[in-house]
Amino acid sequence: MQYKTDPPRLQAATDWPATREEGLQRLSDFVDRAGSHYAAERNYDFGPEQRTNVSVLSPYIRHRLISEAEVAAEVIAAHGLSASEKFIQEVCWRTYWKGWLESRPAIWDRYVQDVVHLKNADAQNDLMQQVRVACAGETGIACFDAWARELVETGYLHNHARMWFASIWIFTLKLPWQLGADFFMTHLLDGDPASNTLSWRWMCGLHTRGKTYLARSSNISEFTRGRFPQTERLAPFAEALTDDGQLENAQPVKPRKKLPSGDVVLLVTDEDLNPETLTFDDARVRSVVMLSGLEHGVTYAPRVTRFKSAARLDARARGARQFWCTFENLDCSDRHAAERLVQLANGLPFVCAEIPVGPTRAAFEPMLDVLNAQGLAVHFVRRDWDDAFWPHASNGFFQLKSKIPSVLQRLGISG
Ligand SMILES: Cc1cc2nc3c(=O)[nH]c(=O)nc-3n(C[C@H](O)[C@H](O)[C@H](O)COP(=O)(O)OP(=O)(O)OC[C@H]3O[C@@H](n4cnc5c(N)ncnc54)[C@H](O)[C@@H]3O)c2cc1C
Structure with missing residues (x-):
């Protein structure tokens, strides 16, 4: 071909x-x-x-x-x-x-709490030392060590490598899945609160209850075309983990709402850096604010931060060609960011592409409270794809x- x-x-x-x-x-x-x-x-x-x-x-x-x-x-x-x-x-x-x-935001909140708890409770002891060894690619398991280094050096792993890596992390090294998911979130350029957290949960049998994934030497050898011909020390079986199933009670996803007509201020976050393809009903974008620093519960590696910053600049340049209006950048980690946003609104309502569950929403929610207290509404735009599939x-x-x-x-x- x-x-x-x-x-x-x-x-x-x-x-x-x-x-x-x-x-x-x-x-x-x-x-x-x-x-x-x-x-x-x-x-x-x-x-x-x-x-x-x-x-x-x-x-x-x-x-x-x-x-x-x-x-x-x-x-x-x-x-x-x-x-x-x-x-x-x-x-x-x-x-x-x-x-x-x-429909289950509590799963993300619990994951973030678990990561904080595990890191703090075990800061001095053996567990965090084992985690450091694993993340540095120094376990002595050749394939695992190569993937740990590849992730840090490139910001990407193949899907099968992610599965083998997570399985070895959980079942062979017996490390908490949350700290493996955190390692991925720190370094993956595609690190996503849903795909990552839920894939790790799936690996340990917490998603499809009792169904786990076991990495096998023969499978690794076959699907890496012999790059890792023989992996020793792998766990022979993968016993499912259990946790508090109550967290999984689904809340219906809120229905999409119509946007207000008239002038609005568009907020752009890293969750959707394609503002020019959003549909705004009868709203007219009068100004745009590019938000950064919305990162609650994650720490990104410099490579990931650079990717996000560059992607934001690209979105700003595209948006400027589309909207012909004023653009502002706002670092939301600044403690005066919410007040600044109130000023930038100039009395107009905000519109923003929907911010799904994860670090961006968790960081934005306190600002949302401040805006709402000032009588400023934020209207979220859900894309047709999400609206059609999420139910x-x-x-x-x-x-x-x-x-x-x-x-x-x-x-x-x-x-
Ligand atoms: C433990 C673990 C953690 C993961 N963490 C993430 C993550 O943080 N972010 C992320 O985007 N994906 C994650 N994945 C899913 C998958 O590994 C990646 O999406 C895929 O490897 C990306 O490479 P690609 O773009 O070449 O995928 P392709 O195979 O070319 O697939 C096309 C697109 O489909 C989506 N996709 C493909 N496979 C999956 C999958 N299994 N789950 C969800 N989406 C998928 C991605 O958006 C991908 O870009 C994870 C998988 C595992 C097992």
Whole structure:
């Protein structure tokens, strides 16, 4: 098969320019291979220089530099849904995790509390020393150590490597899953509160109750094409963890609301850096405020912070071409940020792309209280994709999966 670009560009998966243009280019490069090639090859981890069998779109989708809907539309236009079903389902795993966590925000709050508790309670003792050894890639388990270093050095791991890594972390090294999830959140360019936390919970049998994932030497050898031929010391079985199932009681996701008509101030967060493709009903954007520093419960590695800052700059440049109005930057970690936002509102209501459950929302909520106390409303814009899929995400993935064709049709995405 002829691909649109030369392999060297496709292999450059260790370099991550944080622009929408780069995300669109990666999508265009990958689209030919999103059908049967992806279905057959996606589980192989050939190493950081050879990512041609997966899309490496996750940092772009995570910050919505490109959207799930755009990705699905392009892939389905090229292959039809049937031939690209596997790829579309993977994109929908992301949507499923987002929708599932949205209806169970307590899971995120508990995870953040657990991380703080584990780090503080064990600051002096053996556990944190073992965690440091694991994160430094010094356990003596060659594949695990290589992935720990790859994550820190590149900001990315292949999906299968994430699964093996998490399994070894939990079942072989017997470390708390929350600290592994925290290590991922710190270093992954695509670190996402829903996909990450819930994938780690899934690994230890907390999502599909009792169903765990065990990393096996033969499987690692096969799917790394012999890069790690023999892994010793792996746990022979993976016993499911248990926790307080009450946290899982789902609250219905709030319905989408119509925006006010008239002038508004647009707030842009790292959760959706594509303001120019939002729909605002009858609202008119009079000014834009780019928010940074909304990070409650996570600490990002410098590489991740740089990616987010560059992506924000890119969003600002695109937004400036679209909206022709004043732009302000606001660092929300500044203690006067809420007051400044009140000034910037100039009496107008705010609109903002929906901020899903996670560190950004947790950091924004206290500011929201201040704004509301000043009589300033913030109206959240939910994208059609989320609005259509999230109602199907409250139970298992297979419920949502069965709805993919009909929801895509409703969204006008069909081959
Ligand atoms: C323990 C663990 C932690 C993870 N943490 C994250 C995370 O923080 N952020 C994140 O985006 N993904 C996470 N994933 C899911 C998955 O590993 C990555 O989305 C995928 O590896 C990204 O590479 P890609 O863009 O080449 O994916 P592709 O295989 O090309 O898939 C296309 C897109 O679909 C989505 N996707 C694919 N697989 C999954 C999946 N299993 N779950 C959710 N979405 C998926 C991603 O947006 C991805 O960009 C995690 C998986 C595990 C097992």
